[in-house]
Amino acid sequence: NAGVMQNPRHLVRRRGQEARLRCSPMKGHSHVYWYRQLPEEGLKFMVYLQKENIIDESGMPKERFSAEFPKEGPSILRIQQVVRGDSAAYFCASSPVRPVVANYGYTFGSGTRLTVV
Amino acid sequence: LAKTTQPISMDSYEGQEVNITCSHNNIATNDYITWYQQFPSQGPRFIIQGYKTKVTNEVASLFIPADRKSSTLSLPRVSLSDTAVYYCLVGDNNAGNNRKLIWGLGTSLAVNP
Numbered sequence: 476n477a478g479v480m481q482n483p484r485h486l487v488r489r490r491g492q493e494a495r496l497r498c499s500p501m502k503g504h505s506h507v508y509w510y511r512q513l514p515e516e517g518l519k520f521m522v523y524l525q526k527e528n529i530i531d532e533s534g535m536p537k538e539r540f541s542a543e544f545p546k547e548g549p550s551i552l553r554i555q556q557v558v559r560g561d562s563a564a565y566f567c568a569s570s571p572v573r574p575v576v577a578n579y580g581y582t583f584g585s586g587t588r589l590t591v592v
Numbered sequence: 593l594a595k596t597t598q599p600i601s602m603d604s605y606e607g608q609e610v611n612i613t614c615s616h617n618n619i620a621t622n623d624y625i626t627w628y629q630q631f632p633s634q635g636p637r638f639i640i641q642g643y644k645t646k647v648t649n650e651v652a653s654l655f656i657p658a659d660r661k662s663s664t665l666s667l668p669r670v671s672l673s674d675t676a677v678y679y680c681l682v683g684d685n686n687a688g689n690n691r692k693l694i695w696g697l698g699t700s701l702a703v704n705p
Contacts, residue, residue, distance in 0.1 A: 520693075
């Protein structure tokens with residue numbers, strides 16, 4: 476049972492290019508969450524998706540950032556026209572359809588480290 | 593939203609017991625307390641979760657006093673591989689509501705030989 480898979484692990488982009496980050500949730504998980512972590516900081520929520528639906532994007536920057544979770548395939552976080560300030564680790568987490576009362580937690584992927592040069 | 597406060601860093605030695613305390617004065621009735629561990633260049637990993645009193649699993653114990661305004665993560669006999677950042681989070685234990693969890697800076701634990 477593979478965990479949450481994120482790729483690529485490392486991504487280098489020049490300013491103005493597009494970055495596409497992929498996340499495949501755990502088998503049986505239909506909730507996906509994206510977080511951003513700047514160096515020496517805690518994780519910051521960006522967006523929460525269920526299959527084909529964006530449930531909460533309150534943490535997403537208003538411009539250049541978008542996310543999708545299609546019926547088939549991984550969830551994609553897209554950053555258009557990247558700037559140096561976008562350099563960070565982007566983590567994806569997934570959770571099952573039904574919440575479990577006890578011993579419940581997200582499962583996180585290993586992240587994608589984006590470097591904008 | 594409950595805010596948590598933890599020490600920024602802690603030092604320990606192999607074989608010692610480590611206790612990390614987290615304050616959450618504004619915890620709500622429906623909130624659970626969850627601890628995560630994060631190694632460098634990896635995503636956070638769930639360690640333990642509790643609502644009140646004591647919870648123990650194969651990795652750690654979690655002590656929660658009756659007023660639930662704080663909690664203590666206890667790591668028995670730490671090893672070098674326990675060097676990591678430990679996050680305390682407080683929130684409603686429902687799928688989807690986890691997005692409301694606020695991640696602080698965590699406690700950076702260094703285990704020395």
